[in-house]
Amino acid sequence: MPGLTRDRREGVADIGGAKISLVDTAGLEEARAGTIADRMRRQTEKAIADCDLVLFVVDARAGVTPTDTAFSRVVREAGKPVILIANKAEGRKGNDGFFEAFSLxxxxxxxxxxxxGEGIGDLLVDLAAALGLKLASRERSAGKRGSPKDADEPAEVPADARAKPIRVAIVGRPNAGKSTLVNALLGEERMITGPEPGLTRDSVASDIEFKGHAIRLFDTAGLRRKARITETAEKLSASDAVRAIRFAEVVVLLIDPDSAFEKQDLTIGDMVTEEGRALVIAINKWDLVTDKQKRLRELKQTVAQSLAQVPNVAVVTISARAEKGLDQLMSSVVKAYEIWNRRVPTPQLNRWLEGAVSRHAPPAAAGRRIKIRYVTQPSTRPPTFVAFCQRAEALPKSYLKYLTNSLRDTFDLPGVPIRFSLRKGDNPYAKG
Ligand SMILES: Nc1nc2c(ncn2[C@@H]2O[C@H](COP(=O)(O)OP(=O)(O)OP(=O)(O)O)[C@@H](O)[C@H]2O)c(=O)[nH]1
Ligand SMILES: [Mg+2]
Known part of the structure; x- marks a missing residue:
């Protein structure tokens, strides 16, 4: 399917010990101004302007097309070094195209x-020469290339351990304004935007800084209801967006007020909390809303009812287009991240448990009270708690919910999923 890639997508390759940032771009097409193809082309031209070396790829089976010829001029005018690649040259079918390519x-x-994977070694040698690199060992670099892991994870530039960025995925339905938001936060037209739903296809990472916090934003493809997805391209995009949610630490669910919290928004919200990510809800296009106060009240009420698993989740109103509310949004993101990472010391937890149990005692089962003896937080991201209890299986779910809510209030943990489970037995440390 031609034209699949639209935005520039970056990944880091280790080539003979050197780190090379590779930028995959949209295929070049001739296009009238304003069309999607025209917007794609401008992204590709930016990539050419930013790079140190262009890999110009032609399809050896299709031969050199008039479009290849037209764009070879664009590339030449940019004045960057070029390596010409005749791809799909396995077997003999690519022979003609290979010789035609000289004409460029x-x-x-x-x-x-x-x-x-044929001919990659030759390409690496030329690539290293063009960039003035010395290849340490060809085998080593060849082993690293294109491992399935690279393809599965959104590209991650290995960052300085000190300033590991907070990974934030922007998700929502098609046309909610996700790419406009990313562009606004970046202050640059990094992503293609527009009124056509389904524009973004790949998750694309961009780095920003907000008040001293390094943040890596992942713009994602809009998610529609599964039942309506028939095209392969959309299926690929949807699974890419879901991967971005799993990979993220904080997820911003971007809402279009026109269709706010119809089924799809809630499905995405559920997915985010089930995956244990911190959630922030941003209502976009607030510039278009007339009775703002009333609408916000309604929306907050809907959130409280429909996303009850994350009480007091942050709801921020923004206008990506007018660049309004962005500071508040990013503050909420950083705060959600901090809560998601919070650890409550065990003594405080057990003091809380004593209070919670005395305010509202666990019910009796088979004539005997269930005793909860000890609670601890074994992990964060999201906050995860375990209580030790003699007859864990007899404790009703509603009581566990009471404890979870009380814990959330006492230690101020709004808007993040909390895992709370029971373990059979007493305090695991007391006897050991
Ligand atoms: N009025 C108004 N329009 C907006 C705002 N944000 C985005 N839009 C418009 O909404 C349309 C969709 O924006 P995109 O950023 O492309 O939406 P997206 O969520 O990335 O869409 P997909 O990539 O298709 O999932 C564009 O026409 C934007 O100009 C906003 O805050 N106010
Ligand atoms: Mg988009």
Whole structure:
């Protein structure tokens, strides 16, 4: 399916010990101004302007097309070094295209098969020469390339351990304004935007800084209801967006006030909390809302009822287009991240448990009171608690819910999923 990639997508390759940032771009097409193809093309031109080296890829089976010829001029005018690649050259079918490619005026093409991994060694040698790198060992670099892990995870630039960025995924239905929001936060037209739903297809990472916090934003493809998805491209995009949610630490669920909290928004909200991510809800296009106070009251009420698993989740109103409310949004993101990472010391937890149990005692089962003896927080991200209890199986769910809510209030843990489970037995440490 041609035209799948739309935005620039970056990943880091380790080539003979050197870190190279590779930017995948939309295929070049001739396009009228204003069309999606035209917006894609401008992204590709930016990538060319920003890079140190262009890999110009032609399809050796299709041969050199008039579009290839037209864009070879664009690339030449940019004045960057170019390596010409004739791809899909496995077998003999690519022969003609390979020889045609000389006509583009970039010298001899390198014949490769990206799919079958053929010719990559030759490409690496030329690439290293063009960038003035010394290849440490070809085998080593070849082993690293294209491991399935690279393909599965959104690209992550290995960051300085000190300033590991907070990973924030922006999700929501098509057209909610996710890419406009990312552009506004970046102050740059990094993503293609527009009224056509389904524009973004790949999760794309961008780094920003907010009040001293390094933040890596992942713009994602809009998510529609599964039943309506028929096209392969949309299926791929949807699973890519779901991966971004799993990979994120904080998820911003971006809502279009026109269709706010119809089923799809709630499905995404559920997915985020089930995955244990911290959630922030941003209502976008607030510039278009007339009776703002009344609408906000209604929306907050809907959130409280429909996303009851994360009480007091932050709800922020913004306008991505007018760049309003962005500071408040990012403050909420940082706060949610901090809560998500919070650890409550065990002595405080057990003091709380004593109080909670005396205010509202656990019910009796088979004539005997159930005793909860000890509680601790074994992990964070999200906050996870375990209580030790003699007859754990007999304790009703409603009591566990009471404890969870009380814990959330006492230690001020709004808006993040909390895991609370019971373990059979007494305090695991007391006897041991
Ligand atoms: N009035 C108004 N329009 C907005 C706002 N934010 C985005 N839009 C418009 O909404 C449309 C969709 O914006 P995009 O950013 O492309 O939406 P998206 O969520 O990335 O869409 P997909 O990539 O298709 O999922 C564009 O026409 C934007 O100009 C806003 O705050 N106010
Ligand atoms: Mg988008």
């Amino acid at each position: 005026g970039f010298g001899a093409p390198i014949a490769i098969s990206a799919e079958h």
